[in-house]
Amino acid sequence: MEEQVERLVDKVWDQYKDAPASKRLLVAVSGIPGSGKTTLAAKVSNRLNEKHAQESPGTSNSNPLSAFIPMDGYHLSRAQLDAMPDSTNAHARRGAAFTFDGESFYRLVKKLREPICPETQTLYAPSFDHSIKDPVDNDIAIAASVRIVIFEGNYCSLNKDPWKHAAEMMDERWFVDVDFEVARKRLIYRHIKAGIAANEEEAGKRADENDLVNGQEVVDHRLDVHELIKSQEDAAWAPEEQGVGDGKDSGTQEEMAGYV
Template structure:
């Protein structure tokens, strides 16, 4: 059970008021709590656009008990909106959120053609925990595949987890930039990744899977050498679900947007900046990237969280927002220390 402060949001399209709605009827798909527009509210709640209404915005405390949807009408900015909060995902533990996403993705996968892949892009600011989320969902999907399809499993994973780390520009490439000092200092920013190469793989994975389709390869990142390793992650034709993970999987411009538009789902891991900052400081020191907490804090403030601001300000619409919480299984040392770029 949790207490949340909720506001109701609406938007206008071609002069018609569309009412956003939360539906309790889609627990299987995992879309509970996601705004929908496919069902109109009762006629008695409809207000003509020209009818004048109070202009204030008020807030309402709504007590949400999972499993017991609460329906209410709410007046805000000239409109009445109808909400049915079906499930309070903010109350879920990290593992519960993972389990829900596994179920949702598996259900969606059942409707994917045998010649196609289901692709998900997971993004978030550095330190949000997106790497752990993507890895755990991928693991959960493979476990479910083994349990539900033992005859076709044969040890071959149905899901693959592809980190964006492998698309870092190499140190040699950073050296060749007009301002190599800034390029190295800002490593992890969008301009220090090979976005075109990332897009090329996404496009290739979007092609139909045919009998002659060969294994594709994605690059990984060698944290000891601090450089990418080409063709290190195999993606066999039997891999039908691909979970991409990286800062810029939902960016709304350039090749990043082209890649995002090819995804079946976009997820965003939401975290408080101060929580992310503390995780990054811990990680940078543990990984040996920074000699002490002061140096780690400087790195987080001047690079990681600067990138985080761009990620937030340039994020396009996503299908899922996962709330990152403090969880022993999601501690910094469990999220991968690497180059501090989670």
């Protein structure tokens, strides 16, 4: 995995160096649930910030070059799911495209596409708080100094409104490809560890009836991508075991929420 990360980091870095100072580079990392897209996106973003710090001595950690924006924050809240005509199904299918606020995501992408100028203000994206099982508005800051934004989520390359409009505004679209059986094993492990399922049977049922159904839609309705990255069945793709982070913005949302 590390070789893939370094290659992608170098690719984005070269584009950043060639881009005008007024432009942000936007990268969308998509894949089915359990593909490892969160792991990859977080690693690339972290490595870009490390590279920036190495090449720009004195750079503050509070002034990162790259921002990592998981799609978890765009889940509809439980209250919004309650208000749907079939609220029981909406909760059971949480993680499907219709249970996300795609329009708000699209609005953020459009704002990030505007040229950076002296008047540019900090923008904010929502995060997801697992203790309350709901999004937290305006929790991830994207300062004017951020030049690279790495998004990750199931639907970042989905060829359906409004997702496709946001996807078409990206400089790079990457898709993390994984065998469904490998993803299913990961999802069962994660659902049990996160307390979403009590045992393997319950976790497998959730994977089969929700996660992998969503995954099939992602595969069947994917836009063309610039990079197709193969996720193998190895420990490097398991952030909860490798310590990629344990905070709500650290890159573990997909694995621990059990939704995206």
